[in-house]
Amino acid sequence: MAKKRSYHDACGIAHGLDLVGERWALLVVRELLLGPKRYGRLRADLPGIGTNVLAQRLSELEASGVLRKRRLPPPTSATVYELTDWGYELEPLLRALGRWAIRSPDHDATAHLSATSFLLSLRTNFDQGRAGGARGKYELHVGEEVARVVLEDGTLLVERGSQEQPDAVVTGPPTLLARVVYQGYDLGKASAAGDVEVEGDVGAAGRFLSMFSLPAPVGATSGPSGPSGLSGPSALPGPSGPDA
Template sequence: MAGKRHYDDGCAAAHALDLVGERWALLVVRELLLGPRRFTDLRAGLPGISPNVLSQRLSELERASIVVRRRLPPPGAARVYALTDWGRELEPAIQALGRWAARSPARPRDLPMSASSLILSFRTMVDADRARGLAGTLELRLGEQHFRARLAEGRLALLPGEAERPDAVIAGSPDALAAVAYGGRPLDEALAEGALTVTGDRDLAARFLGLFPLPAPAPATADPA
């Protein structure tokens, strides 16, 4: 990657930072973990990134063999970016970082989440004990993006796309869903105010949104600024 500064350290962890340690790089990977995306899709999921910086990060990730460019067949014929098989192996690392940072005493509680970041956070934070004994299929409609969730035998499979004959459908913005799943907002309140809608099995929807407890924050050792 010409023009980038490197750590010049033989440790593989240092090399990992050479590859994905630049600002926005891991978030670009995060957005691609749920499937190929157009440039405009990536910008929509990462509203704080400039077009120039996004182009630069994508080029760097391509040169590192983490991302590839593809062209969709007609009638779409759009150019999309996708993770390589090796690039997809970053998901456990991103999940581990997410679980670790969820305990940060300084973690902001009021920043927006993209649809991809919310869905991947559900994959990361699902509590297997709470999921045990819960079975069913749900569809999550987050704006134009739809995801299907399958609960069985204490496991959650959460993938892009519509669900076939879902038991429940939850619709709303990612932030509205996060407010119930993570922020402690009662589902009934979100429904009453129109922030979310649920069709089908409302009890299943409520139990699904209760599967993602956040860990207790780590002790704060620094004095407030």
């Protein structure tokens, strides 16, 4: 493996870029923020990355202590990649970066959006003012990901896993769900068109999906046209959604 480049600068920012500043490195981190993934799942969720580049980034991030490789016990016996505790500390940095970058007039809301990026955008762009004192439990099926959502006392929990007795279950691809959440695509119309499926309390689902907002683009006085990602908490990480 070629030796990594370095800024040879004592500044913490420079050293941080030495650790995670290579192309694709932060997006690999983004895709692991909801939990471990196999190599093949990472490759599918980052369609623009080459196989050799992904392998190199994983190796570099492991060597730096940002992630680790783990073998699942039988009967699965598969290898997964997961962030270390230190690696998870990158989440608020990625969310802040995504919320900052979404204001760029050059943001392409139609580009690829992974399920993880969309779910992380919910953490990033949750608007307590819109939520008020609402409470609820939801289950989201976004691409390959299943997430449980708990809304309570002005706070929002979004994490991987199923939800017991949810008020509603919402299913759809990340790009179309991002249109509903961030671009004004009416949930009823999305459901009628077969783009999004809602089981349970449709009204509650609609209210929940309206509790997110984006910062105005640079130089604009009105709201932006596409979501922030972390891209993906809550985005690092739009019709594609957030991109971190």
